[in-house]
Every structure is written in C-alpha cells, then in structure tokens.
Amino acid sequence: MSVITIQLGQCGNQVGREVFHAISKDLHSTHGLCSRKENDAYQAASKERFFSQEETGVPAARAVLVDMEPKVIGQTLSMALKSGSWKYDDQSHFCQKQGSGNNWANGYCVHGPKHKEVIMDLVQKEAEKCDRLSGFLTLLSMAGGTGSGLGAFVTESLRDAYPTLFLLNHVIWPYGLGEVIVQNYNSVLTLSHLYQTSDALLVHENDAIHKICAQLMNIKQISFQDVNQVIAHQLGSIFQPAYSSDGASQYSRSPLGDLMEALVPHPEFKMLGLRNIPQMSENSLAFSTFAWPGLLKHLRQMLIANAKMEEGIDWQVRPPLPGLPPSQKQSLNRTAHFNTSIANLITLRGKDVQTADLGGFRDPALYTSWLSVQDALAVWKTPRAFNKYEKSASLVSNSQFLLKPLDGVVAKAWKMFASKAYVHRYTKFGIEEEDFLDCFTTLEQVIASYSSL
Amino acid sequence: MTQSVVVQVGQCGNQVGCRFWDLALREYAAVNKKGLYDEALSSFFRNVDTRADGDAADISRGKICSLKARALLIDMEEGVVNEILQGPLRDVFDSKQLITDVSGSGNNWAVGHRLYGCQYRDRIVEKLRKAAERCDCLQCFFVIHSMGGGTGSGLGTFILNVLEEEFPEVYRFVTSVYPSGEDDVITSPYNSVLAMKELSEHADCVLPIENESLFDIVSKINQMTKSGKLGSCVKQSSLVTSGGIKPTKEKPFDAMNNIVANLLLNLTSSARFEGSLNMDLNEITMNLVPFPRLHYLVSSLTPLYTLADVNVPSRRLDQMFSDAFSKDHQLIRADPKHCLYLACALLVRGNVHVSDLRRNIERLKPSLRFVSWNQEGWKTGLCSVPPVGHSHSLLTLANNTCVKHTFLELKERFMRLYKKKAHLHHYLHTDGMEQSCFSEALSSLSDLIEEYNQLDVTNCGPAIDPPRLKIAM
Numbered sequence: 001m002s003v004i005t006i007q008l009g010q011c012g013n014q015v016g017r018e019v020f021h022a023i024s025k026d027l028h029s030t031h032g033l034c035s036r037k038e039n040d041a042y043q044a045a046s047k048e049r050f051f052s053q054e055e056t057g058v059p060a061a062r063a064v065l066v067d068m069e070p071k072v073i074g075q076t077l078s079m080a081l082k083s084g085s086w087k088y089d090d091q092s093h094f095c096q097k098q099g100s101g102n103n104w105a106n107g108y109c110v111h112g113p114k115h116k117e118v119i120m121d122l123v124q125k126e127a128e129k130c131d132r133l134s135g136f137l138t139l140l141s142m143a144g145g146t147g148s149g150l151g152a153f154v155t156e157s158l159r160d161a162y163p164t165l166f167l168l169n170h171v172i173w174p175y176g177l178g179e180v181i182v183q184n185y186n187s188v189l190t191l192s193h194l195y196q197t198s199d200a201l202l203v204h205e206n207d208a209i210h211k212i213c214a215q216l217m218n219i220k221q222i223s224f225q226d227v228n229q230v231i232a233h234q235l236g237s238i239f240q241p242a243y244s245s246d247g248a249s250q251y252s253r254s255p256l257g258d259l260m261e262a263l264v265p266h267p268e269f270k271m272l273g274l275r276n277i278p279q280m281s282e283n284s285l286a287f288s289t290f291a292w293p294g295l296l297k298h299l300r301q302m303l304i305a306n307a308k309m310e311e312g313i314d315w316q317v318r319p320p321l322p323g324l325p326p327s328q329k330q331s332l333n334r335t336a337h338f339n340t341s342i343a344n345l346i347t348l349r350g351k352d353v354q355t356a357d358l359g360g361f362r363d364p365a366l367y368t369s370w371l372s373v374q375d376a377l378a379v380w381k382t383p384r385a386f387n388k389y390e391k392s393a394s395l396v397s398n399s400q401f402l403l404k405p406l407d408g409v410v411a412k413a414w415k416m417f418a419s420k421a422y423v424h425r426y427t428k429f430g431i432e433e434e435d436f437l438d439c440f441t442t443l444e445q446v447i448a449s450y451s452s453l
Numbered sequence: 454m455t456q457s458v459v460v461q462v463g464q465c466g467n468q469v470g471c472r473f474w475d476l477a478l479r480e481y482a483a484v485n486k487k488g489l490y491d492e493a494l495s496s497f498f499r500n501v502d503t504r505a506d507g508d509a510a511d512i513s514r515g516k517i518c519s520l521k522a523r524a525l526l527i528d529m530e531e532g533v534v535n536e537i538l539q540g541p542l543r544d545v546f547d548s549k550q551l552i553t554d555v556s557g558s559g560n561n562w563a564v565g566h567r568l569y570g571c572q573y574r575d576r577i578v579e580k581l582r583k584a585a586e587r588c589d590c591l592q593c594f595f596v597i598h599s600m601g602g603g604t605g606s607g608l609g610t611f612i613l614n615v616l617e618e619e620f621p622e623v624y625r626f627v628t629s630v631y632p633s634g635e636d637d638v639i640t641s642p643y644n645s646v647l648a649m650k651e652l653s654e655h656a657d658c659v660l661p662i663e664n665e666s667l668f669d670i671v672s673k674i675n676q677m678t679k680s681g682k683l684g685s686c687v688k689q690s691s692l693v694t695s696g697g698i699k700p701t702k703e704k705p706f707d708a709m710n711n712i713v714a715n716l717l718l719n720l721t722s723s724a725r726f727e728g729s730l731n732m733d734l735n736e737i738t739m740n741l742v743p744f745p746r747l748h749y750l751v752s753s754l755t756p757l758y759t760l761a762d763v764n765v766p767s768r769r770l771d772q773m774f775s776d777a778f779s780k781d782h783q784l785i786r787a788d789p790k791h792c793l794y795l796a797c798a799l800l801v802r803g804n805v806h807v808s809d810l811r812r813n814i815e816r817l818k819p820s821l822r823f824v825s826w827n828q829e830g831w832k833t834g835l836c837s838v839p840p841v842g843h844s845h846s847l848l849t850l851a852n853n854t855c856v857k858h859t860f861l862e863l864k865e866r867f868m869r870l871y872k873k874k875a876h877l878h879h880y881l882h883t884d885g886m887e888q889s890c891f892s893e894a895l896s897s898l899s900d901l902i903e904e905y906n907q908l909d910v911t912n913c914g915p916a917i918d919p920p921r922l923k924i925a926m
Contacts, residue, residue: 010731070454070492071727097590098455101735145739178814178831179730181740181796210811222808224729224835411921412829418919419826421743421795440922448924 107149565607
C-alpha cells in the first residue's frame with residue numbers, strides 16, 4: 001500500500017526532500033546484506049509505498065508540496081531533480097507569493113480556506129495514482145505560520161475528505177530558543193488542533209537532533225540540512241518495509257495502519273516519539289561492529305530513562321517494583337524520572353535479526369496497568385540492512401517522553417498570553433482569545449492524561 | 454515573490470534613497486551573473502523596454518533591458534531630486550516617479566503635512582497606485598524620511614496616512630532619521646514630535662536612526678582604515694566604493710547614508726534571496742512587535758567593515774555577534790544591553806551556520822535582560838547570499854526600552870520651545886493647524902514613553918507566573 005506525503009511550509013519541504021532522498025538511497029543501496037530475493041521484495045514494497053513509476057523511468061515521490069512562498073519549493077524541486085534517482089512530480093506542488101509571516105492564524109484562517117480546493121485537488125491526483133492507499137503523512141513544523149497553521153487546516157481537510165484513511169502528522173518541535181518568537185503560541189494552536197483530528201503525532205525535537213549531530217555524528221558546524229538528514233534517517237528506519245510478525249511471508253501492507261494499531265490503543269494518547277540506535281558518522285561506522293544484545297540493552301535504557309540518544313543515558317533509572325499501589329508508583333516514577341510507556345514498536349533491521357532477544361521490552365513494569373504486554377509491544381523485523389548500518393534498531397514509543405517539553409511550551413505560551421502580548425496579531429485574522437483558551441484547555445488535558453500514567 | 458515600493462521624501466529621504474538604489478544595483482550586479490531578470494531583482498526593480506514609448510508593459514522574464522526602481526521621489530524643492538536625475542542613477546528613475554515643488558516647506562511640519570498634503574494628495578495617490586499596479590504581489594512600502602525638517606517629517610507622515618487608507622493590507626516600514634541635539638533647525642523638536650504621533654499611529658514598524666550615531670560609526674570606520682594596524686586597505690571593488698577609489702567624489706553624507714542603505718538591503722535580503730531559514734518582512738512585525746504601538750526597532754549592523762570600502766582581516770565570527778549588542782554599534786545613541794528587551798531578531802547573511810547562531814545566542818543571553826513573558830524572545834534568519842565583497846554580516850533588530858531615551862530627549866527639547874510658545878505662530882498660520890495638535894502630539898509621545906516605563910517598572914520585581922488552567926480529572 002502507498003503513503004502520500006504532504007510537505008508543508010519551509011521546514012516540511014526541507015525535511016521531506018531529505019526523507020525521500022534517504023529512502024531512495026537506501027532503496028538502491030548495495031549494502032543490503034540479504035538474499036537477492038529478499039532485496040527485491042524489499043525494494044518493490046518500498047517503491048510502492050513512496051514512489052510512483054513515471055514514463056521517463058525516474059520514480060516520482062508520492063508527495064504534495066505546499067508552501068505560501070516560492071523560494072523553498074523551487075529549491076526543493078531542483079535539488080530532487082539533480083539527484084537523478086528520484087524526483088517530484090512537476091505538477092504536484094502549490095505555492096503562493098507571500099508567506100504566512102509566522103502567524104498561525106494567517107495560515108489557518110486565511111490561506112487554508114482560500115487554497116483548500118487547489119491543494120485537495122493535488123492530493124486527489126496523487127491519490128488516484130495509487131493502487132491502494134494506506135493514508136497520509138504530513139510533514140510540518142509547528143513554529144512558523146504555513147506549516148503550523150495551514151498544516152492544521154490541511155490535516156482537517158484530509159480527515160473530512162478521506163475519513164477512513166490513516167493520518168499521521170510528523171511535527172518538528174522547534175528549538176527552545178531562537179527560531180520564532182511566537183512559536184509557543186503557534187505550537188499550542190497547532191498541537192491542540194492536530195490532537196483532535198489526527199490519528200497520531202510523531203514528534204522530532206530540533207534540540208535533541210541538534211545534539212545528535214554534535215555528539216554522535218561529530219559535525220562541527222551544524223546546518224539545517226544536517227539536522228534534517230538525521231530526522232530523515234530515523235523516519236526511513238520505521239517507514240521502510242519490515243515484517244510485522246514472525247513468520248510473515250509478505251512485507252507489511254499497511255504501514256500506517258499497522259503503526260497506529262501497535263501504538264495508539266486509546267484516542268486520548270497519541271504522542272509518538274522516535275529513537276534509534278546506532279547513529280554515527282559514516283567514518284566511524286566503517287570501524288564499528290554491533291551485537292544485538294548491546295544495542296537492545298541501550299535502546300531499552302534510552303526508553304525508560306527518556307534519553308534521545310545512546311550517549312549520556314542515565315543508567316540509574318529503573319522500572320518501579322511490581323506490586324506498588326498506583327499512587328505511590330506515580331510519585332516514585334516522578335522522582336526517578338522513569339518514563340512510563342503506553343505502547344512501543346520496535347523495528348529491527350539487518351543481520352541475524354531472528355536471534356535478537358527482546359525480553360527486556362516485555363517487562364510489564366515498563367507499561368501502564370491497563371494494557372497487557374502482548375498488546376503494548378509490537379516488533380517488526382527484516383534481514384535487509386538499512387542505510388549502511390549492518391544492524392539497526394528503532395523504537396517508536398507512545399510514552400511520557402514529551403511531557404516536559406509540552407509542559408514547557410504551554411507554560412511559556414500561557415505566560416505570554418497573560419500579558420496579552422502578540423494576541424492582536426491573531427485576532428486580526430479571526431483567532432480570538434476564546435480560541436486560545438480552548439487550545440490551552442485541550443493541551444492541559446493531554447498533559448494531565450500523560451502525567452497520570 | 455513579493456515586491457516593495459520605496460517612498461523617499463524630503464532632502465534627507467532622497468539622499469538616503471539615492472545611496473540605497475546605488476548599493477542595491479551593485480548588490481544585484483554581484484549576485485546576478487547571468488544578466489537575466491529574476492524574482493530577486495523584481496522585488497525592487499521593474500524591467501522595461503525603454504524603446505517602446507509611453508507606458509510600456511513590464512517584461513517579466515528574460516534579459517535585463519532597462520531597470521526601473523520601484524520608487525517614488527518626493528520633495529518640495531528641486532535641488533536634490535534634480536541632482537539625482539543628472540547623476541549616474543538617472544536611468545533608474547523616470548519623470549513619472551517624481552513629485553517636486555519649488556518653494557520648500559521651510560522646516561515647518563504643518564506646511565508639509567497640511568498644506569502640501571492637501572495640495573498633492575491626488576497626485577501622490579495616483580503615482581502610488583501606478584507603482585502598486587506594476588507589482589505582482591506588493592508586500593511593503595518603505596518610507597525614508599527625516600524627522601527634523603518640514604517636507605520629510607510633515608509630508609512624509611502625511612503619505613503614511615495615505616498609505617494606510619489606500620493600501621491597508623500592505624506593510625508600512627519607516628526609516629526615520631532623528632535630528633541630533635545640535636541640529637541647526639530650530640523648530641526640529643516641534644517637527645519631530647508632531648511626526649512621532651503619526652509614526653506611532655500609522656506605521657507598522659519604525660527604524661529610528663540618529664545622525665550622531667551614524668557620524669560616530671563613520672569616524673570609527675575611518676579610524677580603522679587610517680590606523681592600518683589591522684592590515685586594512687581600501688578595497689578596489691566593494692559595494693560602497695563608487696567606481697574605483699576617488700574619495701574626492703564622495704559627498705560628506707554619503708558614508709553615513711550608505712549605512713542606512715545597508716540597513717535596508719540587509720533587512721530585505723532574506724526575503725529576496727535563498728537561505729536555509731528564510732525571514733520574510735511580515736515575520737519582522739509578527740515577531741518583534743508584541744503591542745501595536747511599540748513598533749520602534751533599534752538596529753545595529755556588524756561587522757562595521759561591511760559598511761565601508763575597507764578590507765579588514767576577518768576577526769572571529771563571534772565578535773560580530775558581541776559587537777551587535779554593544780552601545781557603539783547601534784544606529785541610535787542607546788544602550789540596549791542595559792535596558793529591557795521585548796524581542797530581538799538576528800538576520801544573518803553569508804557563511805554562518807545554525808550552530809554558530811545557537812552558540813552565540815546561548816553565550817549572549819545571560820548578559821541581556823528580557824521581559825518576563827518573553828524570556829526566549831529571539832527570532833533568527835539565515836540568508837545564504839552574503840553582502841558584496843564580504844563573507845558574512847549581521848543585522849540585529851531589537852525591540853528594547855532603551856529607545857525611550859531618544860524620545861525623552863526629544864520631549865525635553867520640545868518642552869523648552871513649547872513652554873515659551875516659541876515659533877508656534879509659524880505653524881498656526883497653516884490651515885487646519887491648531888494648538889491642540891501640539892498638545893495631542895505631546896501627550897501621544899508621553900504615553901509612548903510611559904508604556905516603555907511601565908514595562909521597565911513591572912520587570913524589576915520578581916516575576917510571578919500566572920496560575921495555569923486546572924483540569925478536572
């Protein structure tokens with residue numbers, strides 16, 4: 001089944017380009033380390049998911065590019081074309097002349113309704129190219145105006161037009177400092193709207209990825225491209241084909257559906273985080289060997305101690321002892337910074353995947369009491385190696401990982417809102433103080449729900 | 454892409470504007486190697502075929518034929534505009550873009566605003582409409598004027614009103630040159646305070662500039678060049694050298710006006726050229742103006758040598774960021790470091806990475822005071838096209854309470870005249886000008902100062918966080 005990617009705003013378009021680049025590179029990789037037959041099946045499944053075959057022979061990404069300003073889309077199209085191995089459909093993009101000016105209300109209330117028809121037409125054209133469509137992946141940043149505001153509007157339009165398809169929003173969480181001043185307002189508005197429409201939100205924090213670039217990838221001068229490439233690698237590692245159960249003879253047909261089934265058992269909880277191991281520069285990769293037990297031990301600790309990367313994990317964090325009453329467990333968790341999961345999905349790729357032991361993730365203490373381990377843990381595997389890594393593991397988790405950043409964003413936005421600063425910019429386009437209050441309420445509810453795990 | 458129209462009013466406005474168009478052309482000449490008219494060029498220039506007579510349509514694609522500035526030149530005397538028309542820039546303007554008179558405004562705001570305003574309103578509107586019609590997507594008007602005289606301050610702010618009435622959706626950015634304390638125009642405090650009321654009410658964003666600061670910066674650059682100890686030398690082909698090294702040709706104010714011209718170029722660079730983190734003009738007001746009236750942004754340009762034709766061996770990149778916050782690099786005499794920031798934007802051009810930006814923000818943040826509800830009030834833009842002849846540059850825009858000192862000083866000078874009602878009769882002669890205009894302008898200015906004061910006061914004590922919404926579980 002296929003997935004249509006909707007790239008929204010400057011960030012969404014820049015990330016999208018890197019995602020397709022990573023997927024295409026992995027597709028044609030000669031480091032698959034598996035049988036010819038396996039590799040063929042993998043390639044076929046991946047191509048069906050992300051590319052449509054054009055008459056010219058160069059596969060075209062199943063994507064719709066949207067921005068309110070022409071520079072980024074122009075750049076994105078030409079960079080893709082230069083790669084030679086894939087491209088964007090030259091009809092499948094839409095841009096305007098003037099950006100949304102970092103104003104969520106401008107994107108949501110003005111640009112959204114005004115351009116709905118054109119954008120949804122492009123989506124439909126893309127959809128008609130698919131034999132079987134699994135759903136939509138939207139890429140957006142919640143800091144600016146177009147990705148966040150128009151992104152929320154487009155998400156709602158997709159939900160209306162395709163009520164039965166899956167809808168996953170990939171959200172870039174801005175740097176805590178220095179991108180956009182009104183980013184906390186825009187974030188609160190975006191998150192609360194997406195939370196009510198989307199099936200799940202997969203979040204990447206720029207600050208965390210920036211650290212990965214500095215510490216694991218050893219990049220001295222980090223550019224947005226570096227950051228986006230790490231994000232693209234991580235996304236590729238979960239969206240490339242894998243077998244969703246032991247003994248399955250076919251690659252998973254519905255990547256988004258399987259993902260939701262594994263990770264979103266309750267509509268109140270749909271914040272997903274992603275971490276992977278190993279992650280390093282190509283130079284180091286050539287001199288490294290990995291064993292599954294070591295990788296999985298690290299990945300497990302990254303999960304429970306809520307570390308975004310394998311360096312600097314707090315090894316003191318332990319799951320709570322069984323048998324404690326929930327109230328006591330909660331306060332213990334808080335002091336120990338233990339990250340409680342609702343559900344986890346582990347994807348293993350590469351050599352000897354069958355030998356990997358996931359016992360560490362089957363510990364009931366990792367999860368809430370209301371879901372059994374069988375339902376809370378899903379494992380996908382493929383012997384096909386991913387992107388030059390002989391062995392690699394990724395973990396998508398629906399857990400408390402985002403509590404702290406979310407609480408921070410809401411707190412800062414609330415403080416600004418109390419002083420009424422910048423509010424007039426939003427009311428100008430029709431977002432009233434009442435609307436802000438509704439959004440704050442929605443997110444306080446999310447925070448309360450995740451805190452009570 | 455969007456377009457901007459520059460409206461230059463009065464002697465100062467036209468002199469600054471003239472430098473701006475000169476530098477803009479040089480910048481495009483350096484960036485645009487193919488000689489094709491592109492979107493970046495279209496933001497400030499039209500491309501026309503001058504062989505066709507009358508109102509030839511613009512050529513939107515292909516080779517550059519003849520570039521015409523998207524500008525309106527307005528002065529109530531002829532001297533400066535005539536000089537421009539006889540100078541090297543004569544081809545970028547045509548007679549349809551000019552409005553001039555012969556008698557001048559006599560350093561009287563009322564004459565500029567009321568008399569000439571009424572008299573020329575229709576012609577101004579007509580020419581503005583014409584300029585707007587030639588834009589594909591008009592985003593912004595840049596008004597360049599001075600505050601002290603009669604035409605720039607009076608007619609300039611009148612035009613601001615017209616722009617708001619006729620083009621409510623288009624941004625109004627104003628570059629205002631404030632008179633210094635030793636200004637030779639006696640009535641300049643009156644003109645400035647009367648103009649201030651208009652700026653507060655009708656501009657989206659004002660970039661105040663003081664002549665004294667420009668003068669200090671120019672002296673500093675000259676010192677750097679002359680001392681020679683930095684291994685500096687005069688560049689043959691930088692942005693600001695007018696065709697080779699002939700300092701004799703340079704007029705006294707050119708160096709100062711170049712700084713303002715560079716301010717406008719760097720302000721718009723991220724909207725015109727590509728970059729990994731674009732910053733459009735509409736993002737400036739969105740991020741930097743938390744309350745509608747507090748739209749005065751203090752700017753600084755670093756490194757200084759990008760403003761002149763000297764070639765100084767580049768110092769550490771981080772120095773550029775440190776300098777941007779120091780007192781002697783601001784375009785008004787103010788010290789943002791010792792006052793309160795409401796918001797701050799860094800617009801970087803050239804070879805600078807996100808990690809450089811992040812490192813410097815982290816480094817500088819502890820030494821700066823931000824308002825309690827905007828502790829992380831930083832906005833950044835990365836434009837990949839550097840200023841001509843240099844590898845990188847930084848424009849800092851600060852919404853900072855330090856700007857009130859300029860206003861306070863202005864108010865004092867105003868009061869000195871106003872108490873004695875000196876020269877008032879010159880103003881009251883003009884139709885529609887009453888003494889209440891003065892008292893209203895004064896109270897508008899006092900209110901503005903008070904708003905900044907309030908922010909300073911409320912931020913002295915410990916910040917109390919507002920209680921969060923409670924959720925019933």
